Amino acid sequence: MSIMDKNKELVEQLVLNDTGDNEFRPDNVMQAGNPKNRAIISKLMDMLLLKGSRINGKENLEELFKLSKEGKSCLILMEHYSNFDYPLLYKMIDEQLEANAEDMYPIAGMKLTEDDKRVAAFSNAYNKIVIYPNSYIEKETDPVKKEQMKKDSAPFNIAAVKALTKAKNSGKVILVFPAGTRVRPWAPNSKKGVREMFSYIKTFDYICFISKNGNILPPHESDKMDMDSPRQDLIILTAEKPISGRKYVNEVLETLPDGEDQKQYVVSQVMKHLFELHDKVEIERLKEKELIV
Numbered sequence: 001m002s003i004m005d006k007n008k009e010l011v012e013q014l015v016l017n018d019t020g021d022n023e024f025r026p027d028n029v030m031q032a033g034n035p036k037n038r039a040i041i042s043k044l045m046d047m048l049l050l051k052g053s054r055i056n057g058k059e060n061l062e063e064l065f066k067l068s069k070e071g072k073s074c075l076i077l078m079e080h081y082s083n084f085d086y087p088l089l090y091k092m093i094d095e096q097l098e099a100n101a102e103d104m105y106p107i108a109g110m111k112l113t114e115d116d117k118r119v120a121a122f123s124n125a126y127n128k129i130v131i132y133p134n135s136y137i138e139k140e141t142d143p144v145k146k147e148q149m150k151k152d153s154a155p156f157n158i159a160a161v162k163a164l165t166k167a168k169n170s171g172k173v174i175l176v177f178p179a180g181t182r183v184r185p186w187a188p189n190s191k192k193g194v195r196e197m198f199s200y201i202k203t204f205d206y207i208c209f210i211s212k213n214g215n216i217l218p219p220h221e222s223d224k225m226d227m228d229s230p231r232q233d234l235i236i237l238t239a240e241k242p243i244s245g246r247k248y249v250n251e252v253l254e255t256l257p258d259g260e261d262q263k264q265y266v267v268s269q270v271m272k273h274l275f276e277l278h279d280k281v282e283i284e285r286l287k288e289k290e291l292i293v
Contacts (some may be wrong), residue, residue, distance in 0.1 A: 003044075003173045003217060003230045004118055010040055010129040014121035021267060022124045024110045026155040033102075037125035041087050048216040050234040050292050052148075055092045056237035056281070064171055064208045064242045065099040073168040076104070077291040079274045080177035083122065088235060089175075089210070090126060102127065105167050106175040107200075109185040110156070119225045129163050132156040133182055134196055137245040168204065176200050178270045183221050193271040196264035204245040209270075211277040212237045215287045227229045232291040238281050256291065 004011050017036045021028060055061065068074040076126055083099060086106050093101040108128040132153035140146040167176050180194030181187075214235040220227035241261065252269045 001229060002220070002227050005221075006230060007044060009144055010044060011118050014040055014125070015117050017185065018121040018122060019093045019119070020122050022120065024130055024132075024156070024160040027158065030167065031124070031128055031130060033126040033128070034124055037121060038087075038090070041122060041125055042091050043228075045084065045087065045091060047229050048232050049288065050232055051250060052288060052292060053092075053274040054237040055089075055096055055237045056213060057240060057241070058097050060208060060241045061093065061097050061210075061239040062097055062250075064206060064239075065097075065103060067242060068168075068173045069171050071169070071171075073203070074173045074206045074208070075168075076173060076201060076208050076210055076243065077201070077270055077274070078174040078210040079212040079278060080173060080179045080182050081120075081212060082215050082217045082219065083228060083257050085177070085182075086126060086175070086214075087122075087214055088212075089237060092237060093133065093189045101245050103171060104173045105129050107131055107164070108179075109136065116226055117226075122225070129160055129167065129174075130156075131160045132179070135194060174200070174204070178274070182223075184221075184223070186221060186226070190212070191271060191275075193264075193267035194263045194269055195261070197270070198249075198266045201245055201266065202249045206242040207245040207248060208242045209240045209274060209277060211274055211281060213238070213278060213281045214289075231255055234285060234292060236281055236285050238270070238277060240277065 014037050017034060017048060020032065020034055022031055064074050071291045078089065090101045090113055093099055105127050108123065108130050110132055137149045137153060139145060140149055141289055164174065178193045178197045179190055181190050214233040216233050216235060217228050217291050220229065252266050253262055256265050
C-alpha cells in the first residue's frame with residue numbers, strides 16, 4: 001500500500017496546511033517551509049524508523065554548520081535513494097545535533113513544487129531553493145518546445161543563483177543530491193551523477209559527504225512518489241569531516257584521464273566516493289538490524 005493510501009487522513013491534513021506561497025516564479029525561488037507539516041511528516045517517520053536510527057559523524061556536521069556561521073560557504077553532498085532523504089536528514093539534525101536544521105537549504109527541482117498537490121505538500125514542508133533543472137529540459141524531444149523551455153528557464157535560474165549566493169554567504173548550509181534524482185536499481189543512469197553539480201562543488205569553501213543506508217520510502221518503479229510504499233528500516237546517515245571544495249576538485253582533476261569531460265569526471269568521482277562510503281556502512285548496518293528485528 002502506498003504512503004498516500006496508508007496515511008490518507010494525515011496526507012489530507014498536509015494538503016490543507018499547505019497554504020504558503022510556493023508558486024514557481026523568479027521572485028519566489030527561495031521558499032520557507034511549513035512547520036505544521038514538518039511535524040506531521042516527522043510523526044510519519046517515527047512510525048517507520050527502527051531503534052538505533054541515527055547520524056554517524058555528528059561532530060562533522062556540527063563543524064560544518066559552525067563553519068557556515070563563521071562566514072564560510074558550506075555544501076552537503078548527499079546520497080539520494082528516497083523522497084524521505086531530506087526530511088530524514090532534517091529530522092536527525094533537529095533531534096540529535098547541536099545545530100539548527102532551519103539553517104539548511106536544499107536545491108530542489110521545480111517538479112516537486114508543481115506536480116501532485118500531495119507530493120508538493122511534502123516538499124513544501126521544508127526550506128528550499130527552487131531551480132529549473134537542465135535535465136528537465138533535456139527530456140523534451142520537440143526542438144521548438146525545448147528551445148522555448150531554455151528561454152523560460154533563464155530568469156528562474158538567474159534568480160536561483162542569486163538566492164543561492166546570498167544564502168551560502170549568510171550562514172546557510174546548502175544541500176545537493178549529486179545524483180540529481182533518486183538512485184534506482186532499474187535506472188542505471190541514476191548512478192551517474194549530474195554534470196551540472198560541478199558548478200556547485202567548485203565554488204564552496206567546504207563540502208561534506210553524507211551517505212545514507214536503509215530506506216523507509218523506497219521508490220516505486222513508476223517513479224511517482226504517490227506510489228511509493230513505506231516500510232520500517234534502520235537508517236544510518238554517515239557524515240564525513242568537512243573538506244575544502246576547491247582542493248577536492250583540484251585533487252580529482254589531477255587524475256583526469258585524457259579526453260574525459262572534467263565536469264562529469266569530478267561528479268562521477270563524487271558519486272563513487274558516496275557509494276564506497278555507503279558500502280562500508282551497509283555490512284555493519286545489516287548486522288545491527290538483525291539484532292533489532
